[in-house]
Amino acid sequence: MKILIIEDDAATAAYVANGLKQVGHRVDHAPDVRGGLVLAVGHTYDVMIVDRMLAGLDGLGIVKTIRGTGVKTPVLFLTALGGIEERVAGLEAGGDDYLVKPFAFSELLARIDALARRPPMATVETVLRVADLEMDVVKRTVTRARRRIDLQPREFRLLEYLMRNAGRVVTRTMLLENVWEFHFDPKTNIVETHISRLRAKVDRGQGAELIQTVRGSGYMLRAPA
Amino acid sequence: MRLPRVLRTASFRLAATYTSLFAGSVAVLGAFVLWTTRSALEQQMTSRIEAEAALLEAEFRSGGADRLVAAVHERSRGAHALDYRVQDPGGRQVAGDLPAAESGWSEVSTTGRSAGETDDGERVRVLARRLPDGTLLAVGEDTGRIEEATEAISFALWWALGLTLALGIAGGLVLSSGFLRRVDGIARTADAIVDGDFEKRIPERGTQDDLDRLARTLNRMLDRIGELMIGMRQVSNAAAHELRTPLARLRQQLETALAESQPASGVELALQRAIAETDGILDTFTALLRIAQIESGTRRAGFRLIDLGNVADTIIEAFAAPVEDQGKTLRGSIAAGARIRGDRDLLTQLLANLVENASRHTPSGTHIEVGLVATPTGARLWVADDGPGVPAEEHERIFDRFHRLDRAREGVGLGLSLVKAIADLHGAEIRVEDNDPGLRVCVDFGGAHS
Numbered sequence: 001m002k003i004l005i006i007e008d009d010a011a012t013a014a015y016v017a018n019g020l021k022q023v024g025h026r027v028d029h030a031p032d033v034r035g036g037l038v039l040a041v042g043h044t045y046d047v048m049i050v051d052r053m054l055a056g057l058d059g060l061g062i063v064k065t066i067r068g069t070g071v072k073t074p075v076l077f078l079t080a081l082g083g084i085e086e087r088v089a090g091l092e093a094g095g096d097d098y099l100v101k102p103f104a105f106s107e108l109l110a111r112i113d114a115l116a117r118r119p120p121m122a123t124v125e126t127v128l129r130v131a132d133l134e135m136d137v138v139k140r141t142v143t144r145a146r147r148r149i150d151l152q153p154r155e156f157r158l159l160e161y162l163m164r165n166a167g168r169v170v171t172r173t174m175l176l177e178n179v180w181e182f183h184f185d186p187k188t189n190i191v192e193t194h195i196s197r198l199r200a201k202v203d204r205g206q207g208a209e210l211i212q213t214v215r216g217s218g219y220m221l222r223a224p225a
Numbered sequence: 226m227r228l229p230r231v232l233r234t235a236s237f238r239l240a241a242t243y244t245s246l247f248a249g250s251v252a253v254l255g256a257f258v259l260w261t262t263r264s265a266l267e268q269q270m271t272s273r274i275e276a277e278a279a280l281l282e283a284e285f286r287s288g289g290a291d292r293l294v295a296a297v298h299e300r301s302r303g304a305h306a307l308d309y310r311v312q313d314p315g316g317r318q319v320a321g322d323l324p325a326a327e328s329g330w331s332e333v334s335t336t337g338r339s340a341g342e343t344d345d346g347e348r349v350r351v352l353a354r355r356l357p358d359g360t361l362l363a364v365g366e367d368t369g370r371i372e373e374a375t376e377a378i379s380f381a382l383w384w385a386l387g388l389t390l391a392l393g394i395a396g397g398l399v400l401s402s403g404f405l406r407r408v409d410g411i412a413r414t415a416d417a418i419v420d421g422d423f424e425k426r427i428p429e430r431g432t433q434d435d436l437d438r439l440a441r442t443l444n445r446m447l448d449r450i451g452e453l454m455i456g457m458r459q460v461s462n463a464a465a466h467e468l469r470t471p472l473a474r475l476r477q478q479l480e481t482a483l484a485e486s487q488p489a490s491g492v493e494l495a496l497q498r499a500i501a502e503t504d505g506i507l508d509t510f511t512a513l514l515r516i517a518q519i520e521s522g523t524r525r526a527g528f529r530l531i532d533l534g535n536v537a538d539t540i541i542e543a544f545a546a547p548v549e550d551q552g553k554t555l556r557g558s559i560a561a562g563a564r565i566r567g568d569r570d571l572l573t574q575l576l577a578n579l580v581e582n583a584s585r586h587t588p589s590g591t592h593i594e595v596g597l598v599a600t601p602t603g604a605r606l607w608v609a610d611d612g613p614g615v616p617a618e619e620h621e622r623i624f625d626r627f628h629r630l631d632r633a634r635e636g637v638g639l640g641l642s643l644v645k646a647i648a649d650l651h652g653a654e655i656r657v658e659d660n661d662p663g664l665r666v667c668v669d670f671g672g673a674h675s
Contacts, residue, residue, distance in 0.1 A: 015477040102473030193547040
């Protein structure tokens with residue numbers, strides 16, 4: 001993947017760039033607003049990582065400008081501010097996701113993956129399939145090997161999110177934000193508990209476990225190799 | 226017994242004291258006026274009687290007893306007639322209708338002297354003189370006129386006294402209610418500031434009077450306190466913010482080191498622990514900054530009508546399973562239709578923190594209940610448990626930053642401070658009550674501020 005980082009803090013930029021290069025991405029780094037704009041408009045990237053607080057211009061301004069030129073590349077904001085207004089303002093300015101510093105590198109990777117492979121608008125599938133697990137989003141039904149599974153509404157949302165991101169790591173925070181809409185960090189193991197209950201319904205008594213734990217990162221739903 | 230507030234004001238007490246002093250002066254003055262008037266009238270009466278007696282005596286000297294009797298008859302018919310009696314040396318009454326009197330000044334009472342005057346016991350002041358031939362001449366005047374005059378004057382004086390008191394009290398009430406309104410204005414402002422509206426100031430009238438000067442001084446004091454508070458907040462926020470950046474770098478370096486360390490080695494374990502510690506410190510700073518951000522009140526701008534029942538259902542549904550895994554139960558008693566203006570994300574966090582607090586500090590087997598009812602002015606939300614509870618003297622302090630009941634427990638005590646900050650932002654009153662057994666934290670959304 002080709003990734004642009006617009007970040008004025010050299011330490012953070014190096015940390016992110018090195019980490020991304022190690023997992024095989026190509027990375028460009030712009031340390032200021034002007035360089036960032038030139039690169040963003042002149043090249044094609046899969047994902048852009050933009051610091052929300054840059055010297056000279058608010059990161060929001062850059063993204064608005066980039067979007068104004070018709071560039072639709074997904075943007076992940078980085079910020080030192082954890083406030084909810086910040087998140088809302090970032091999303092309204094044309095950002096696609098938001099990550100508060102400091103973050104675990106696995107969190108950043110998972111979010112970049114999710115952003116880059118986000119399906120284009122209006123082509124959201126209504127029937128999702130992973131191995132012998134099938135979900136009809138419209139009829140609200142789930143079957144595993146043609147056997148029907150009854151899910152609570154929230155379990156349905158959880159499974160839907162996992163299936164839409166099948167093959168990719170989803171972190172605990174991503175699940176809290178997207179499934180429960182909790183934009184804070186509960187000290188209770190909500191995600192763990194609900195995942196284990198979902199596993200009991202989806203995977204128990206089946207040959208292959210579809211919901212897997214990725215140690216230190218999160219969860220992944222994928223067909224067995 | 227409690228007096229109405231207006232009667233308990235300092236200005237009313239002042240007015241009442243002044244009024245009673247003034248009424249006392251009016252009474253003394255009135256008594257003096259009454260006394261001088263009365264003695265002047267009596268003096269006039271004495272002179273009149275003496276003059277009449279001298280005149281009649283002169284008649285006697287010029288014409289003897291017959292002339293005297295004729296003169297008495299004639300004067301009795303006159304316009305300014307007094308009362309008379311002429312008595313021959315034998316003691317027989319020959320003219321006039323006064324009763325018998327001793328020589329010299331005396332006061333006698335008469336019965337009705339003419340038809341129509343039925344009231345007896347009328348007091349008459351009499352001067353009797355023995356004439357050279359033994360005839361007794363008496364001249365008298367009814368004291369009733371003096372009594373009438375003094376009565377009229379004292380009647381007027383009583384009225385004056387009554388009016389003085391009535392006007393004094395009425396004036397005192399008017400003055401004190403004006404004073405009370407201004408004092409109430411100051412008290413309302415102070416209450417609003419206590420409730421978190423630091424921008425509020427006491428209204429000044431520009432009249433330069435003492436209350437206005439007091440208001441101005443208090444406002445200056447509030448401005449100064451406000452500046453100091455903003456300064457303090459900026460310093461602590463800046464400190465938290467400045468520390469976050471190096472901590473974030475530290476975490477990055479630790480993570481880089483972890484990636485390069487030998488799997489399953491002692492170094493890897495140590496690095497993982499160091500990362501966890503760093504995360505703990507960062508969490509604390511994040512929570513502190515979040516509380517500061519909420520307390521600044523800027524979030525109010527984004528308030529929307531929120532269905533609290535919906536928030537409560539989401540929380541119960543999310544937490545029921547983990548709470549059950551701890552051997553406790555979480556159930557809801559949620560009434561529909563409880564809507565308030567607020568911030569959905571923050572209200573969700575408020576309830577989540579309360580539920581987490583209840584589940585963290587109670588033993589297995591505890592029942593936790595989330596309750597919600599609509600009230601006429603808003604909604605009441607509560608989280609109750611039947612666990613060991615909290616001693617009553619700790620009830621107020623559990624919202625203090627870093628306050629922990631059990632110092633040995635994990636985690637920093639910021640969850641409930643955050644709850645308090647969110648409740649304050651929404652103008653909600655938060656109370657800690659004994660659930661008997663257990664603890665109940667109650668949040669009353671009043672609607673006054675939101």
